[in-house]
Amino acid sequence: MRTAHQYRLRLTKLQQATIDQWLQLARRQYNYRLAERFNWYEENRCDINACPLICHLPKLKDRPDFYSQKRDLVNSKKLFPEYKNLPSHTLQDVIARVEKTFDRWIKGDGNGKRSGKPRFKGLGRFRSIAFPDPIKPEHLMGRFIQLPKIGKLKMILHRPLPDGFKIKTTAITKKVDSYYITLSLQDSSVPLITPDSPTMENTIGIDVGLKLFLVDDAGGEIAIPQHYRKSEQRLKRLQRSLSRKKKGSIRRQKAIKRVAKAHLKVNNQRKDFHYKTANLLLQQGKNVAHEKLNIKGLAKSGLAKSVNDAGWGQFLQILSIKAERAGLLTIGVNPNGTSQECSHCGQKVKKDLSVRWHSCSCGCELDRDQNAAKNIKYRAVGHSVLNSLGNVLELSGSHQEASALSVLR
Template identity: 45%
Template structure:
């Protein structure tokens, strides 16, 4: 599944109609969730039927396309199934009970309710919300794909305007030459990662560099009166600041992941639990700013596209174990140099990267580069491309 995004251009009344459609989606999603809470043994099809009942009961729901209403109900069901799965897997802590949505920013159409122009430079929405024809501006060319391959069309509202996303069903695969290289990666906060060859990539620290402007924009929002137009303008400026940092992170992760995958036939990396690591309030901001999880997701994606092997291994003890002789050398987090009795002296992260590579190469039962990957401890790690693409909408 590919997601192409275009900037939408139109009149102010069209954008107001898009905002109204987004509010309708949030209303249907929350009503479907309440219907599930109040009734027993409710399934996905019951929520789809309930969306049709809401259309008869509320005129503004009837103005939205029928498939868009079904997509809204499916969003509620997605949160419900995620809660059920966490309960079955006995995930420690909170299981993620579905919550009512307060700030929805997208509306999703399926195969009806929209019509793409022949020149692929504009799109018209044919439901009764009054969105009409929107001009599209972007770098992607939709002429390479058939209309039947477009399975979803999303209207997304962001701080700098409205966007149109096309979800195209196609299997992407590219053939590149074999390099014969294998690499292990140890991510960190000082350097973004250090590989098993001793090469370190600098951590860009985007939020640290833009923190001064963020704080200034936040102070402006705080000083404005709630509900005033000036406060609304200040919020838009603050949103643009955060959006720029988010885009910088994604651009850095995508380009670096593509380079790493194309330069190596096998890539081993740590199977980190970021959710647990950010519980340390002293390091939470720096860990989130590094965006290790996004880097890993794109490495796995490009591993599938280019036919490379990606292996997630357990990080336990990789910094303590000597990569030369295997001796355990205890060291605190502040100790940045690995010194072993065998005479091995090197940077702590370099030593860990070498251990990660050796564990990855010795993994038994590796089954693929995407979806099902066995780490060094025999645990199954999975990444669902549909979930990641859905999260991109609100990122």
């Protein structure tokens, strides 16, 4: 199984200066290769609805691709000798990034969804460099790891590396507080477990929200911490202080770092909460069903600040990765009508977002979010509420029986 471990680096001043120089050289190379593709695109494209009847067709240039730009790195090293200090495969990874972001704009991803037009990286906007080659076992010596053309780097091992692993790729990331190294491992100690098919017994349903972070089908609740909301006043104060500083001054650079550190703290708090919540859910040893939410659409609505503060997308991604390691499944279901349908009899009970209690004519009375979590669980396992109406008919009172029979019709 592929897994990633990130460790903080304790570097010398010379190593920090070297990494900073490499980041700037990689940024310049990224912008240059992206500009090559933009120039080719503008010179060779022709809109079919705006093409003149008589026009001079110039000789079409070859389209820049990964291999042609990779071969051109030899010329870049001749013109700019400082590029010889970078590992060759690190420079090739920069071109691979350009290839990926440009193709996402022109062609789209595997689902055909196109991304926005790529932007050039400004000063300080290129924050990571990759070392795609596998690391040999002899290059990992306790707390030290040896990388090409930079030597031994000291890591802070806050957790041990698993036994029997292989380091496939390595990346160094510069954050506002320090430098970090990410090791992509092929971990053979984690067995490949085939998850069981979801059933009513081995699956739980969760409904995420803004009032509570999530509610499961048994009624368990986890409060939403609102890390950004709690830090909002301090962030506003730091941002006002930044706006008063003169551009290009040393004081402005210090103010930018203070703002960045405050945002980094909020991000770390949120991520820590997501990991702990995912562990709490998976300790039950059951598959987890959730809604397939349009998080990007919600993040552009009037609830944008609260949605971003909750971080549903990051949480579901963490939950999916940790479930795979535990041999469990995360199942996304269609969210339409999960709050409106009764989890007991299946009929729709219309209610506004402000109505937080589900009350049905069949006698079902429970919290709105718990009702939605039950419906999510039923959809994940393919369970139909109509199949369980035999239990509904056992309820006392003729009103419940008539309601169940009306659903059958």
